[in-house]
Amino acid sequence: MRIAALISIGFAVGACADPPALGEHVGAATVGDYETTSCSTAVVLELSRQIAGEVGCMAPGQLVVFPEGNGLVFTGGAVLPYASEVGRADLLAAVAAGGGMSLELTSAYRTVAQQYLLYRWYQLGRCGIPVAAAPGGSNHESGRAIDVGNWSAWVTILGDHGWAHDVPGDDVHFDHLASPDLRGTDVLAFQRLWNRNHPTATIDEDGVYGPMTAMALAMAPAEGFALGPDCATAALAVGVESIVAPRTVASGATFTVEITVRNTGTATWPADAALVTAEPLGRASAFVGPGWLAPDRIALAEAATAPDQVRQFTFTAVAPAVDAATEMTESFTLEVGAEHASSIAMVVTVTPVDGDADGGCCSTGSAGVRGGWLGPALLAALGLRRRRRSL
């Protein structure tokens, strides 16, 4: 059994109090054991790494690691250095603009296990925590918040780089508001890990922090489950190979979209697996085109797709009317029977037919597509979206 020697950790919460310094020795234990015996979220670091890994399985690329060094200093042993790609870029640019000054990072990404403990310590009046977000509700759980020990030296520079010093009374805390809000994915990741390890005592996989999830967290092993992250256990799972569509289209223009996906699950997709709109399901698309099965139902696979095989959906879409150039995101998912995979996002900028937005380009009316600006472009951004159940 591993013995962890714990030292003081600078952690923080929705409010990010300076923690007391503690030294203690602990054996393997449940998360709940630490509600009254620790003030350091390092006690659940191994479980948190499993949760972060499972988030990576569910939403590949949504969180990226950033390195220590070149002025960025991790304080304590509880820093999980993950952020969104844009958040990381802004953070590194800010540090580079600091003229050699160190940025002392005390907390970055935080999992529901860490937030659970911070919240319990806050509720119990322990560890000097003045206020804490409920588990599932902290921006730290989205990789869009950091806590900075020497915050006062960085308020202006971080603010110039997209990191807002925006929580009064929580001096060390900065939010990157342009990063996507992924709250709930860490909760769902924990639920999946729990169920993988407790097949006869499962909890709902809904990404919502509720009483069952709280109970499971209290009983979960702080040093991690026997079975860790597994990116391939889902029966229905979709990996996006490419989304080919025009980057810009004029209102009324007809254009072709090719979505190529790989079956990354363990079950074969039947021929009647369908590409449908998502977020929410059943939504009529703004891009309905000729040949669609219904406004929320684009096309069928038309042949079975075994695990690891790819399937291409090619369909015709029509750009909706807009008054000004508008970046539009359309979400799709694969439907197999009553089950749905994670969602796939396509981003297209639609320009008005009079079109002086976007450089006065191309007034085509309903004449359709002009090759010059319809050259295929890879647009995809994808991933498992919040609250999406992945089976």
Ligand SMILES: [Zn+2]
């Ligand atoms: Zn914070």
